[in-house]
Amino acid sequence: xxxxxxxxxxxxxxxxxxxxxxxxxxxxxxxxxxxxxxxxxxxxxxxxxxxxxxxxxxxxxxxxxxxxxxxxxxxxxxxxxxxxxxxxxxxxxxxxxxxxxxxxxxxxxxxxxxxxxxxxxxxxxxxxxxxxxxxxxxxxxxxxxxxxxxxxxxxxxxxxxxxxxxxxxxxxxxxxxxxxxxxxxxxxxxxxxxxxxxxxxxxxxxxxxxxxxxxxxxxxxxxxxxxxxxxxxxxxxxxxxxxxxxxxxxxxxxxxxxxxxxxxxxxxxxxxxxxxxxxxxxxxxxxxxxxxxxxxxxxxxxxxxxxxxxxxxxxxxxxxxxxxxxxxxxxxxxxxxxxxxxxxxxxxxxxxxxxxxxxxxxx
Numbered sequence: 001x002x003x004x005x006x007x008x009x010x011x012x013x014x015x016x017x018x019x020x021x022x023x024x025x026x027x028x029x030x031x032x033x034x035x036x037x038x039x040x041x042x043x044x045x046x047x048x049x050x051x052x053x054x055x056x057x058x059x060x061x062x063x064x065x066x067x068x069x070x071x072x073x074x075x076x077x078x079x080x081x082x083x084x085x086x087x088x089x090x091x092x093x094x095x096x097x098x099x100x101x102x103x104x105x106x107x108x109x110x111x112x113x114x115x116x117x118x119x120x121x122x123x124x125x126x127x128x129x130x131x132x133x134x135x136x137x138x139x140x141x142x143x144x145x146x147x148x149x150x151x152x153x154x155x156x157x158x159x160x161x162x163x164x165x166x167x168x169x170x171x172x173x174x175x176x177x178x179x180x181x182x183x184x185x186x187x188x189x190x191x192x193x194x195x196x197x198x199x200x201x202x203x204x205x206x207x208x209x210x211x212x213x214x215x216x217x218x219x220x221x222x223x224x225x226x227x228x229x230x231x232x233x234x235x236x237x238x239x240x241x242x243x244x245x246x247x248x249x250x251x252x253x254x255x256x257x258x259x260x261x262x263x264x265x266x267x268x269x270x271x272x273x274x275x276x277x278x279x280x281x282x283x284x285x286x287x288x289x290x291x292x293x294x295x296x297x298x299x300x301x302x303x304x305x306x307x308x309x310x311x312x313x314x315x316x317x318x319x320x321x322x323x324x325x326x327x328x329x330x331x332x333x334x335x336x337x338x339x340x341x342x343x344x345x346x347x348x349x350x351x352x353x354x355x356x357x358x359x360x361x362x363x
Contacts, residue, residue, distance in 0.1 A: 096218055097299045128338050130335070137352065148356050175195065176231035241274070272308070272310055297343075302336075342363075343362075
């Protein structure tokens with residue numbers, strides 16, 4: 001298997017072509033490959049989902065590249081956070097902020113932002129609710145969540161918001177049905193598996209589980225300052241129609257296939273819009289719970305990790321480099337609710353995800 005090809009390589013006559021012909025031939029080959037790639041855009045989701053497996057099968061890529069990636073990831077896992085200056089809490093008033101990190105929610109499909117379909121029937125009637133134009137730092141979860149939690153957009157590993165507040169004697173609770181956050185160093189980190197035993201009802205199979213017993217957990221805290229982070233997965237594809245209970249299927253027909261290219265765009269958008277309707281319900285229920293905490297100044301911030309493509313220009317889901325990504329993948333909702341008289345909000349035009357860190361500290 002090695003000797004015979006080796007002999008052939010030694011014996012073969014090398015034909016040198018002129019540079020101009022080489023450039024023309026290479027350019028035509030590249031153009032042909034790019035045409036094939038875009039013609040099969042509906043398969044990108046499958047390639048993205050199975051990229052690690054495919055990378056492991058490609059030789060010698062698997063050994064030459066993945067060995068270096070292994071040691072890079074190992075180094076990052078042992079990397080220490082850069083600590084921020086200590087915080088001084090100046091008052092003892094009871095304050096609670098709930099930061100809801102949305103998943104793949106794009107502002108274009110929120111009726112709060114002018115969408116023609118009523119995807120926010122509850123939030124649109126909620127007082128003290130504000131929404132801002134905003135953009136994400138990236139188009140994939142790990143980078144988007146990191147940006148939401150850090151004080152500035154940087155490649156360095158600075159102390160993130162929950163770790164910083166926990167270190168400075170704030171009660172911090174993290175509840176998640178998702179993944180992809182930077183290392184979280186707090187006591188109360190609760191995954192879906194942790195929340196399931198104490199949750200009852202159909203909503204426990206969906207992101208409503210993040211609200212189960214939350215109000216009681218806040219009341220039971222012995223500290224006056226509380227940060228709660230709810231990391232949702234509601235609008236993550238490709239199975240949008242599986243992300244909400246049946247009663248929230250407001251728009252029909254819906255796409256039920258994992259091969260999004262096999263669905264009509266109407267079916268795909270209907271399924272996605274239903275996840276926004278369900279998000280609207282979850283946020284509305286959360287605000288109801290916060291309103292019942294009369295002893296607390298309270299606030300809710302909802303911001304998505306990134307946006308989502310739904311077949312526009314034959315693109316699906318997310319993950320394109322931010323420099324070439326369409327606006328659907330980085331225009332995100334940034335929604336804020338505050339309890340009566342607790343805070344005045346500044347009239348910003350456009351926000352970034354880094355506004356979260358400083359807004360929570362201010363509150």
